[in-house]
Amino acid sequence: MSLSLFSSLLVNGLAMGVIYAMLAMGLILLIRAVGILNFAQGDLLMFGAYITAALVLDVELPMYLMVPASLVFFALIGLIFMFTIYWPLRKATYPAATIIATMGASIILKELATIIWGSQPRTMPSLLTTPEGKAAVIRIGNFTLQGQYVLIIVVGAVLMFGVFMLFERLYVGRMMQAACQDPYAANLLGVPTILTISATYIIVATLAGVGGFMVAPIFMVRNTLGTLQLRAFAGVVIGGFGNIKGAIIGSLLVGIVESFSTVGFSGYKDVTVFLLLIIFLLVRPQGLFGEKIADKA
Amino acid sequence: MNPILRLDGICKNFGGVVAAKDITFSVYPGRVHGLIGPNGAGKSTLMNIISGIYTPDKGQIYFDEKEITKVPDYKRARMGIGRTFQTPRFLQRSNIRDNLLLGADLGNQIGYLEGYFGKKSANFDGDLAELMEIAHFSFDWEDDISALPFGQRKLLEIVRSLLAKPRVMLVDEPAAGLNSKEIEYAMDLLNMAAEKRGIGIILIEHSMDMIMDICKEIVVINFGCVIANGTPEEIASDELVIEAYLGRQEDD
Amino acid sequence: MKKKLNLGKKPPLSAIALFAAYALFVALVPRFFSGGYIIMVINLALIYSIVAYGISIMLGMGGHLLFSGIAFMGGGAFFIANLCSKRFDINMPTWAALLLLIPVFAVIAFILGLVLLKLSGTYFTFSTIALVQVCFTIYNNYKPLFGGPDGIAGVPTLKLFGYSFSSYTAWFYFLAALVLAVALLVERLRRTQLGRSLASVRDNETAAKTLGVNVYMTKVIAFTIAGVLAALAGGLYCLHSKYVSADMFTYNNATQYIIMAMLGGVNSSAGIFVGSLLVAVLPEILRSFERYFQLFWGVSIVLLMVFMPTGLAGLFQRLTRRLTHRFAGKKERGGKAA
Numbered sequence: 001m002s003l004s005l006f007s008s009l010l011v012n013g014l015a016m017g018v019i020y021a022m023l024a025m026g027l028i029l030l031i032r033a034v035g036i037l038n039f040a041q042g043d044l045l046m047f048g049a050y051i052t053a054a055l056v057l058d059v060e061l062p063m064y065l066m067v068p069a070s071l072v073f074f075a076l077i078g079l080i081f082m083f084t085i086y087w088p089l090r091k092a093t094y095p096a097a098t099i100i101a102t103m104g105a106s107i108i109l110k111e112l113a114t115i116i117w118g119s120q121p122r123t124m125p126s127l128l129t130t131p132e133g134k135a136a137v138i139r140i141g142n143f144t145l146q147g148q149y150v151l152i153i154v155v156g157a158v159l160m161f162g163v164f165m166l167f168e169r170l171y172v173g174r175m176m177q178a179a180c181q182d183p184y185a186a187n188l189l190g191v192p193t194i195l196t197i198s199a200t201y202i203i204v205a206t207l208a209g210v211g212g213f214m215v216a217p218i219f220m221v222r223n224t225l226g227t228l229q230l231r232a233f234a235g236v237v238i239g240g241f242g243n244i245k246g247a248i249i250g251s252l253l254v255g256i257v258e259s260f261s262t263v264g265f266s267g268y269k270d271v272t273v274f275l276l277l278i279i280f281l282l283v284r285p286q287g288l289f290g291e292k293i294a295d296k297a
Numbered sequence: 298m299n300p301i302l303r304l305d306g307i308c309k310n311f312g313g314v315v316a317a318k319d320i321t322f323s324v325y326p327g328r329v330h331g332l333i334g335p336n337g338a339g340k341s342t343l344m345n346i347i348s349g350i351y352t353p354d355k356g357q358i359y360f361d362e363k364e365i366t367k368v369p370d371y372k373r374a375r376m377g378i379g380r381t382f383q384t385p386r387f388l389q390r391s392n393i394r395d396n397l398l399l400g401a402d403l404g405n406q407i408g409y410l411e412g413y414f415g416k417k418s419a420n421f422d423g424d425l426a427e428l429m430e431i432a433h434f435s436f437d438w439e440d441d442i443s444a445l446p447f448g449q450r451k452l453l454e455i456v457r458s459l460l461a462k463p464r465v466m467l468v469d470e471p472a473a474g475l476n477s478k479e480i481e482y483a484m485d486l487l488n489m490a491a492e493k494r495g496i497g498i499i500l501i502e503h504s505m506d507m508i509m510d511i512c513k514e515i516v517v518i519n520f521g522c523v524i525a526n527g528t529p530e531e532i533a534s535d536e537l538v539i540e541a542y543l544g545r546q547e548d549d
Numbered sequence: 550m551k552k553k554l555n556l557g558k559k560p561p562l563s564a565i566a567l568f569a570a571y572a573l574f575v576a577l578v579p580r581f582f583s584g585g586y587i588i589m590v591i592n593l594a595l596i597y598s599i600v601a602y603g604i605s606i607m608l609g610m611g612g613h614l615l616f617s618g619i620a621f622m623g624g625g626a627f628f629i630a631n632l633c634s635k636r637f638d639i640n641m642p643t644w645a646a647l648l649l650l651i652p653v654f655a656v657i658a659f660i661l662g663l664v665l666l667k668l669s670g671t672y673f674t675f676s677t678i679a680l681v682q683v684c685f686t687i688y689n690n691y692k693p694l695f696g697g698p699d700g701i702a703g704v705p706t707l708k709l710f711g712y713s714f715s716s717y718t719a720w721f722y723f724l725a726a727l728v729l730a731v732a733l734l735v736e737r738l739r740r741t742q743l744g745r746s747l748a749s750v751r752d753n754e755t756a757a758k759t760l761g762v763n764v765y766m767t768k769v770i771a772f773t774i775a776g777v778l779a780a781l782a783g784g785l786y787c788l789h790s791k792y793v794s795a796d797m798f799t800y801n802n803a804t805q806y807i808i809m810a811m812l813g814g815v816n817s818s819a820g821i822f823v824g825s826l827l828v829a830v831l832p833e834i835l836r837s838f839e840r841y842f843q844l845f846w847g848v849s850i851v852l853l854m855v856f857m858p859t860g861l862a863g864l865f866q867r868l869t870r871r872l873t874h875r876f877a878g879k880k881e882r883g884g885k886a887a
Contacts, residue, residue: 037671039804088855096614097858100811103804104850111844230682230800233675270686274679281668281676348759374761386756391748399749402742403761409770412742461760 008146009259015149016231017255018156019045022211023232024239024247025160026204029167033200034086039102041208042229043109044081048074048209049216049225050113053122070213071206078205081105082198110223121222152214159210163203164244231258234277299362301326301497302347302378302465307356309346309521316342317353317521324465324497329487331512331529332501335541339521340501341383344467347499348380349373360465374403379463379496383470385454387442393453394438397425400457428456431489432482448479455486465497466490472504480504484511509533517541563869567819575725579718587833588717594829595724596785601809601821602735603778608807609815610744611771612751613670616803617677618779620684621658623798625650625783630701630793631694643707643788650784651777658776662769681800688795700794707788720789727785731778732818738774739816747771808850814862823861 023041030038051073055066085105089098126148137147186193212225219225231254239250254273261272300323307320316339324330332340345351347358349370357366360376368376387396401424402412429435432452436445445453451471458466471483488511490496502508508515508529515532517525519541525532532538582588600618607615628650632641641649665676688695695701707714707723714720738744746767749757757764787793809828813820835842857864 031671037674085851094858096608096612096811096815097854099614100807101851101854103808104847104854106804107847107850108844109847111840111847115840115844227800230678233678237672237675237679268686268690270682274683274686277679278664278676278683281672281679282664350755350758370758371761371763374759380759386753386759388748388752388756390752391745395745395748399745399756399760399762402745406761407742409741409743409746409767413737457760 005263009263010256011146011149011153013256013259014252015146015152015255016259017235017252018153018160019211019215019228020232020235020255021248021251022156022160022207023229024235024251025163025244026207027229027232027236028244028247029163029200029204033197034090036086036098036102038204039099039229040081040085040106040109040226041204041232042226043106044077044205044208045212045215045228046221046223046225047077047109047113047212048205049124049212049221050117050122051077051209052213053124053216053221054117056124057122070209074206074209075202077209078202079198081205082201086197086201106226110226113223119223121220123220124216126217148214148217155210155214159207160248163207164248166203167244231255231273234273238277238280298325300324300359301361302499303359303362304343304347305357305359307343307346307353307358309342309351309353315521317346320356320518320521320523322516322523322526324499326464326497327491327495328513329491329498329500329511331508331515332499332518333503333508333515334518334524338518338541340518341469342521343518344380344469344499344501347467348378374461375406377462377464378467379458379461379465380467381451381454381458381469381471383473385447385450387450387454389441389443392439392441393436393445396442397453397457397460400460401425403461424460425456428459428486431485432456448475451475452479452482452486455483459486459490459494459496463496466499468498468500470501470503472502472507480507487511571725571729575722579721587830588721590830590833591826592717592720592724592789593786594826595721595728596782596789597806597809597829598728598822598825599731599782599785600779600806601825602731602818603775603782604806604810605815605818605821606735606738606747606771606778607768607775608810610739610747610751611768612747613768614674614807615677615772615775616674616800616807617661617665617680617772618775618806619798619800619803620677620681621654621776621779622783622786623684623688623793623795624657625654625780626787626793626797627688627695627701627783628653628780629784629787630696630704633788634701634704636701643705644709647707647781647784647788650780654780655773655777658773658780659769661776662772666765666768666772678800678803681798681803685795685798685800688798695795698795700792700796702792704787704791704793706791707785714788724785728822732822736818739818743767743770811858812850812853812860814860814865817860817862817866820860820862820865 023045026044027038027041030036030041048070052066052070055061055069055073061069085101086098089101186196211228212221215225215228232251235251235254236247237250238253239246239248254276257276258269258273261269302324304320304322307317309315309317320343322330332343334340342351346353349365349368349372353366357364359365360373360378365373365376374380388399432455434449434452434456442450451474455468455471466487468487471487472480475483484507487498487500491498491511500508500512512529515525515527515529516523517532517535517538519537524537524541525535527535578588578591582591600622604615604618607613629643629646631637632639632646632649633643634640661680665673665680668676689698691697707720709723712719714723746757746762749760749762750764750767754764786797805828809825810821811824812827813822813824815821831846832842835845853860859866
């Protein structure tokens with residue numbers, strides 16, 4: 001394999017891995033903040049992609065307006081999602097009920113997208129373009145890297161780093177975790193649970209939406225973008241559940257493996273990724289960074 | 298008489314905290330053994346070690362002279378180590394009947410396949426009736442567990458444990474949260490279990506009345522170590538015990 | 550007032566009513582829909598309900614969400630397709646293939662269960678998703694065994710004791726009887742040791758362990774039963790449609806089965822039957838609203854989970870409980886320690 005092919009696959013893999021990682025991060029945040037699996041995570045990404053496509057293609061906003069506008073939309077979606085899917089079910093005794101509600105949300109998001117924007121996939125232009133309008137390409141030494149991929153990696157990394165810092169280091173993040181682990185006690189301590197949970201959902205929706213926006217030029221905007229979440233699930237498990245760091249690294253790994261397996265087993269690349277997952281589950285169920293579940297009384 | 302349960306040099310650390318150090322004592326069939334000590338002394342930890350939820354760092358556990366230190370928790374339950382909890386653990390979504398049947402299932406030890414095709418315990422009804430009588434229970438089997446008040450649930454947990462036909466029972470603070478009548482019934486149940494069914498009982502309690510009343514032998518624990526082991530009279534006058542509960546008298 | 554412990558020996562009034570309703574259903578459907586498109590859809594609903602029953606054992610009784618049903622369904626379908634349609638010069642009689650399917654998939658499901666159930670709750674769920682993806686990709690790509698995207702055609706229909714099920718009506722009677730049998734088997738399961746042990750795994754795992762339940766093995770057994778039921782359904786699907794292709798067995802379709810199980814009430818055998826019928830039949834009836842129908846469907850699922858997580862059966866139970874309280878007066882409840 002030539003070095004240039006290798007580097008190209010690596011960058012491609014890392015870029016997709018970053019997308020998966022943003023989805024995975026959102027998943028973990030929701031699990032830790034509200035304790036549910038969100039099976040509509042990928043559809044949040046998909047919807048975000050559609051929204052940015054609409055802003056760029058239909059409303060024709062320039063970039064410096066489109067970015068804040070789309071962020072506003074992502075936040076709105078996050079809030080609506082929370083109030084419709086999570087809030088009525090927060091006291092549910094059947095945890096499966098919340099999960100299935102997210103499945104319903106997934107269907108709703110897909111159908112809304114199709115109803116509003118039609119069933120034809122839409123093409124988003126690449127964000128970095130050469131003066132001729134073609135997708136930008138970055139040359140480092142002998143290597144040629146697709147501009148969009150590099151952009152994904154950079155933007156995604158910055159965003160995830162910011163969210164990670166928020167949750168792990170800042171007081172705000174601790175408040176949110178407290179609200180999740182023991183909402184009653186958190187309330188007594190003056191933590192405004194509804195605010196923290198709303199904030200979590202907004203962050204999650206934004207992560208997904210930005211992911212959608214970034215991935216749109218590569219995949220075309222279509223309502224099946226939601227299936228990307230399956231790779232994120234794999235990343236979460238490989239990295240070790242409940243662990244943001246692990247989820248990110250696991251997802252990056254998934255992206256890279258997926259990218260490299262297109263050489264040789266193109267049709268079977270799904271198999272490679274998910275077999276990797278299953279092998280991981282066998283050999284190291286706590287994932288790369290998960291803690292062994294301690295003995296409890 | 299051989300002990301039904303024997304602990305030998307049990308040690309357990311959680312990080313830097315010493316939960317158990319060199320714990321050695323024996324439990325005999327048909328006798329109620331008290332396990333007392335100040336809060337945080339390590340009593341519940343010890344129960345968890347005996348029932349298999351925790352594995353000791355050092356030491357052995359013998360059940361009927363067979364070593365069970367490495368045996369998993371559910372197997373110990375099947376061998377006959379029963380347990381109740383401070384806060385009763387029931388299936389909230391099932392009714393009383395199903396919850397009790399869980400205990401009976403353990404007592405009968407019928408496999409899933411045989412159970413599917415209809416084999417049931419011979420003396421289940423009679424067994425249950427006797428226990429219900431002692432506990433002064435009367436309610437509708439179809440009721441949800443949540444319909445029962447706390448005290449009754451604690452008593453019911455003892456009944457469920459007994460249905461499982463244990464040979465050793467670990468009873469964790471049965472009196473907590475019960476009114477005096479209910480405490481009486483709990484003591485009746487435990488006495489019956491020991492005397493009539495020959496079950497060896499380890500009883501954790503803070504209520505000294507109960508302890509002194511039904512225990513033939515008491516083990517006192519503090520900071521994870523056994524500091525005394527003897528009859529109620531001996532324990533009541535033991536200096537170390539008094540110090541553990543009341544503190545040492547300051548010389549002036 | 551002491552009551553005798555009722556271990557469920559006498560069938561309550563509600564069971565008799567259910568049987569009567571089912572008998573009515575079986576009698577009326579062929580009368581109105583014989584030979585038509587609708588009866589084919591109902592047949593499919595019956596087949597899908599078998600998968601849903603399997604899911605209900607793991608999900609409703611055991612408290613574990615799983616997507617693997619569809620992977621096993623595909624396995625069963627392709628198993629039958631390969632054995633019965635003269636591929637590789639094998640031409641097994643269909644009844645024999647179906648019988649063989651059960652032990653083969655019991656072993657496969659058991660082994661997979663041993664592997665996957667080493668993981669707890671949500672990890673396990675994700676691993677079943679992985680399984681579905683792996684299986685789907687293999688089904689879709691490995692032409693020699695699975696016919697690739699074109700699938701396998703030319704599968705004969707079911708033949709039992711020389712009788713060939715050549716009409717959808719004939720299939721209907723057969724499936725109606727089979728589904729009844731499966732429902733009864735699952736109901737029985739609920740009331741035995743395995744059902745109770747699963748309930749303890751679902752509701753209070755620590756209590757389960759102290760009550761001697763081998764949590765791991767119990768889950769594996771439940772998983773195996775669910776897998777076999779799904780594979781059986783797959784085999785029947787293949788014989789019924791005389792064709793099978795991989796695109797039936799996707800992750801998206803997997804969610805449909807879970808909804809079938811939950812819609813009617815995941816812990817109610819009657820509910821699962823109703824749920825499956827609804828999920829399979831409603832889209833056909835509301836074809837004209839196709840575009841908005843899916844949206845409506847998604848919204849209904851969310852509303853259902855919010856207001857009726859116990860499904861239609863739970864709703865029904867609450868209604869009847871209120872009615873019996875009204876008419877029969879309050880029951881003698883509770884007990885006091887004298």
